[in-house]
Amino acid sequence: LLSQFDPDKTGYISTEKFRSLLQRHGSELDPHKLEVLLALADSNSEGRICYQDFVNLMSNKRSNSFRQAILQGNRRLCSKALLEETGLSLSQRLIRHVAYETLPREIDRKWYYDSYTCCPPPWFMITITIVAFFLYNGVVLDRFVLQVSHPLYLKNALLYHPQLRAQAWRYLTYIFMHAGIEHLGLNVVLQLLVGVPLEMVHGAARISFVYVAGVVAGSLAVSVADMRAPVVGSSGGVYALVSAHLANIVMNWSGMKCQFKLLRMAVALICMSFEFGRAVWLRFHPSAYPPCPHPSFMAHLGGVMVGITLGVIILRNYEQRLQDQTLWWIFLSIYVIFVLFAIFWNIFAYSLLDLKLPPPP
Secondary structure, X not given: OHXXXXXXXXXXXXXXXXXXXXXXXXXXXXXXXXXXXXXXXXXXXXXXXXXXXXXXXXXXXXXXXXXXXXXXXXXXXXXXXXXXXXXXXXXXXXXXXXXXXXXXXXXXXXXXXXXXXXXXXXXXXXXXXXXXXXXXXXXXXXXXXXXXXXXXXXXXXXXXXXXXXXXXXXXHHHHHOOOOHHHHHHHHHHHHHHHHHHHHHHHHHHHHHHHHHHHHHHHHHHHHHOOOOOEOOOHHXXXXXXXXXXXXXXXXXXXXXOOOHHHHHHHHHHHHHXXXXXXXXXXXXXXXXXXXXXXXXXXXXXXXXXXXXXXXXXXXXXXXXXXHOHHHHHHHHHHHHHXXXXXXXXXXXXXXXXXXXXXXX
């Protein structure tokens, strides 16, 4: 269809012809996509439109040039806030709510609302939550709850134990064990309430990276800073996501339009503080089965550090290529250096320091 407006096959058409095309076929387009196309035409000062920008929009992709064209235009997209839309179905209201919960700019919220198809669904956070609950309560424990005071607490192949640190899978699988039903319950709630909306917006690849990076940083932080303690719980990954989300809200406070954002932040911080305080108390509380101490709380701090570095960069750059972000490479390099340092620490430091470790379970 566009070929008749670009007979020389230059890849461009004039904005006049582009507008006439929109007027002729605009009724066939989604109203919000039409609004974006009109904004693209208004924003272009060269009097021509790139065909690839049109393809990007219609295929729900966005190039940096297209993004800049919209941002430098007359802000037509902001003429009517997404919140003012009426007659929306329940699913549309949910998508709009997620957009306002996670994105600070109206242009990004409208783009997300227009292009989100729930395909694929937020499978990662839901799967990791179901697997954690299933393994914890079913396969491993064969009971509903197992507190750290139970004699079978350490006798499984999932948690991280300093004597078994050579079994590399434990640096990840410890997330499937928890120190009691209250520990599991709080992590599950935070994963679902924070993780699922973030995955709906940013995708499974980015959110799973933040989550797994927080998990690995958590166990490695324990192996470096609390060398005699075991680790259980998904708090490293959960705290990475929650801290990244909260930091993103703080950094974009004026743009975030989520309802009761101050109250929501306060509730999240209170829950995190309560869980962290419980972990600290439990760590220094006398163990029911000495000489093995209770689980460490350092995994929480490792997750927070990942969240406010890598996590913030990922959440801030919605739909943009991270490889073009200098700060992303800086924080990624710091994270890789820490991981390499922790690996060498685990190989050499334990023997050099001649620590008296708790016996293996």
